[in-house]
Amino acid sequence: MELSERPSATGRHRKPRRAGVFGGTFDPIHLGHVETARFALAQGGLDLVLLVPAGRPWLRGEPPAASAEHRLRMTELAIQGETGLAVSDVDVMRPGETYTADTLADLRARYGDGVELVLVLGADSARSMDRWKRADELRRMCSVLVIGRPGEEWTNRLPLSHPASGAAYLEGPMLDVSATGLRARLALGDDVSDYLAPQVERYIRKHGLYGTGSAAGNKTGEEASMAQTASASQRLLERAKELGALEFGDFTLASGQKSGYYFDGRRLSLDPEGAHLVSQLFLEKIVAAGCEAAGGPTVAAVPIVGALALRSWQEGSGLTGFFVRPQAKGHGMGRQIEGSVKPGMRVAVFDDTVSTGGSLLEAIDAVQAFGCEVALVLCVLDRKQGGSDEMRRRGLPFVSLWEASPEGEVRVTEG
Numbered sequence: 167m168e169l170s171e172r173p174s175a176t177g178r179h180r181k182p183r184r185a186g187v188f189g190g191t192f193d194p195i196h197l198g199h200v201e202t203a204r205f206a207l208a209q210g211g212l213d214l215v216l217l218v219p220a221g222r223p224w225l226r227g228e229p230p231a232a233s234a235e236h237r238l239r240m241t242e243l244a245i246q247g248e249t250g251l252a253v254s255d256v257d258v259m260r261p262g263e264t265y266t267a268d269t270l271a272d273l274r275a276r277y278g279d280g281v282e283l284v285l286v287l288g289a290d291s292a293r294s295m296d297r298w299k300r301a302d303e304l305r306r307m308c309s310v311l312v313i314g315r316p317g318e319e320w321t322n323r324l325p326l327s328h329p330a331s332g333a334a335y336l337e338g339p340m341l342d343v344s345a346t347g348l349r350a351r352l353a354l355g356d357d358v359s360d361y362l363a364p365q366v367e368r369y370i371r372k373h374g375l376y377g378t379g380s381a382a383g384n385k386t387g388e389e390a391s392m393a394q395t396a397s398a399s400q401r402l403l404e405r406a407k408e409l410g411a412l413e414f415g416d417f418t419l420a421s422g423q424k425s426g427y428y429f430d431g432r433r434l435s436l437d438p439e440g441a442h443l444v445s446q447l448f449l450e451k452i453v454a455a456g457c458e459a460a461g462g463p464t465v466a467a468v469p470i471v472g473a474l475a476l477r478s479w480q481e482g483s484g485l486t487g488f489f490v491r492p493q494a495k496g497h498g499m500g501r502q503i504e505g506s507v508k509p510g511m512r513v514a515v516f517d518d519t520v521s522t523g524g525s526l527l528e529a530i531d532a533v534q535a536f537g538c539e540v541a542l543v544l545c546v547l548d549r550k551q552g553g554s555d556e557m558r559r560r561g562l563p564f565v566s567l568w569e570a571s572p573e574g575e576v577r578v579t580e581g
Contacts, residue, residue, distance in 0.1 A: 182213035188286040189218040198341035220264040267300035295329040304329040313338040353377030402443040426574030431518025445473035455542040460514040461488035463529040490529040509537030516544040523553025
């Protein structure tokens with residue numbers, strides 16, 4: 167069998183002293199993988215990092231979504247122009263299931279005894295090495311470099327016989343993305359440009375991988391739009407949990423009520439991805455309702471207003487932003503409503519959370535008294551504590567991105 171290492175577009179690499187071996191399914195390879203390889207190269211004392219797409223990974227219960235040939239080609243595209251990174255087809259070319267011991271043996275035959283092979287792994291994979299095929303041989307076949315997620319603890323209290331005992335550990339700048347989530351987003355037609363190299367995304371779409379071909383194209387425009395909205399709402403929910411903006415436990419709210427969860431909407435709307443997703447989801451509903459302006463009560467609505475106004479300008483919808491104070495200022499212009507909103511405008515009013523709806527209803531009353539028509543009311547989370555019912559009782563169209571169940575479960579709102 168002929169083994170080949172395919173260097174990046176910067177040219178051929180010299181024979182290294184220490185070569186990192188970074189294997190994976192790469193289904194598809196994303197910017198998180200590339201960043202990990204770069205980090206290992208720069209911080210791990212390596213001369214070269216080989217990205218090794220698995221042929222038939224033995225740990226997976228089902229085969230990869232894309233063929234080995236496609237995954238190999240995407241990996242090559244992903245590292246174009248990267249100095250010190252190369253792709254090896256050793257596992258793709260070998261028949262049968264992919265085992266790390268075989269990978270290392272083949273690379274040793276390729277490079278000889280003068281090169282130290284360093285296996286680059288995440289912490290969970292490193293801990294499980296004692297369950298791998300020919301685990302007892304791995305210690306003499308390679309060194310191990312563990313790249314952990316930010317804040318992840320690596321207490322190397324492994325038995326001396328464990329293949330990862332004595333592994334070097336580095337805390338890496340991990341991009342929060344999974345190949346599973348990317349495949350779902352691609353199938354739904356979502357924007358994945360923040361997670362995939364442009365040349366990889368073009369390859370995926372050209373070859374119709376991960377549902378980007380005819381199957382995805384058979385959806386009606388309305389079905390595709392609904393699917394994209396559901397996906398973005400779900401990602402927003404995931405991001406809230408990642409930020410600690412949505413936590414579960416025993417909490418006492420400002421009202422004195424007990425709750426099994428706590429939502430800090432400002433932490434989410436002040437996060438770059440959170441602001442991006444909230445403004446995306448709100449704007450499509452606001453534009454569909456024919457609104458000319460959108461805003462809400464201070465202070466929760468203020469960061470959302472800013473994100474919405476910027477997105478509106480970028481997308482050409484020309485939406486005016488505003489916010490509503492609890493009462494008019496006692497100085498200056500004495501305004502209660504700040505912004506360029508004018509009487510007679512059709513507006514949307516929103517908040518990050520609706521419980522009983524007190525502050526949101528007060529903002530709605532102020533906007534209506536100013537002479538605007540409230541055509542839509544929105545929130546991120548409807549706690550289902552009477553506020554949304556009151557909106558509907560008043561005849562106000564109400565939409566939430568998430569809702570809470572009586573048991574305290576927070577879920578994406580259907581429809």
